[in-house]
Amino acid sequence: MINHHPPLELLFDYATGSLPEPVALAVASHASMCSDCRKQVDAVESLGGALLSSIEPEEVSKDALRSVMARLDEPEVGAMRCAAATNRETTEVVPEPLLPYLGRGLAHLAWRGVGRKFDEVHLNLAAKGFKASLMRLKPGAEMPSHTHVGTEYTLVLAGGYKDNGEQYGRGDFALKDSSHEHRPIVDTDEPCLCLVVLDAPVKLTGAMGRLMNPFLRV
């Protein structure tokens, strides 16, 4: 049961195409697990369709049809990377939109231990000013209390955590900005796997935070 969803406006921005790729990745991954949000995206796309059908047509170049027809048999170049063939363990956990960004099974990613609390692997995305990563938080791990200069988008893929009295589990989407100070605690027996997208550095609060800070730079 998914209890935490992206705000409608974020789904709207995803559907109109205005979200930067890392944020779109988090939203698409959530929507692929959440039929309610998927329906919202479909509804926004219907608005786009209605705009397209009601627009005043513009004359196209004279040879446009001929030149497109001539290219119909061309092989497609620069197509979106295909989802890498990976094991079932990975495909059961990783949502479809995220798979191509991993390129290999979860166990074979370049995990990097950060303190004793979590492992992390960075995802390579072209968008500047963002950090996208998979984080695997150990059971019982308590993250240092922190706030954000920008916005943090978190999608839980496995396990779960508690934050400010709220429970987050698989499929839950959390959006935190500078108005939230939060301190997630993993409360499941299995590690908690999350997709985390940041659009500015994390600002740690408290003594433990200052110690952890160098590890969390964007």
Add this chain to the structure above:
Amino acid sequence: MDNDHLSNLIVTIANAGDRKAFADLFKHFAPRLKAFAVRQGVGSTTAEELMQESMLSVWRKAHTFDPKRATASTWVFTILRNKRIDMLRRENRPDVDIEDVPERASDASSADEDYQTRQTRDLLRHAMDELPADQVEVLQKAFFEDKSHSVVAEELNLPLGTVKSRIRLALSRMRAALPESQI
């Protein structure tokens, strides 16, 4: 050309690689795609290129079109949107849709459903005309200018809450126009 006919053309391309169907589809959509791209402010040459690349994608991705899930116009809109992200921003589009072949169990669709689908399409076609001007203004800016709702709010000099509520109202109107099976 109505949406049912346009849907059939896409399905014919998917099933039979029919070039005549593609040419018909092109006549309808190419001038609209170009107009949409021009409204997005990319200039005539780029708009023409975006339109041509989008039409090529329509041909290549026709097998992913599911007439039960979206109208032809909605599906073609998503193709243009993705092309724009791909060409102008040089980014990939993380897509919710799994690009497998949708089920086309024709025997499962009853006369009732067909009637309902037609009703939906008529409603959708007029949905835009019936929205209040202030909602349309927000939508046009968001769709045509590739701007997030917060940027739209800034540029229209409106409180963020006002833009949010206009989006919500337009969406609930749109969802009311779609039957339960499609939303």
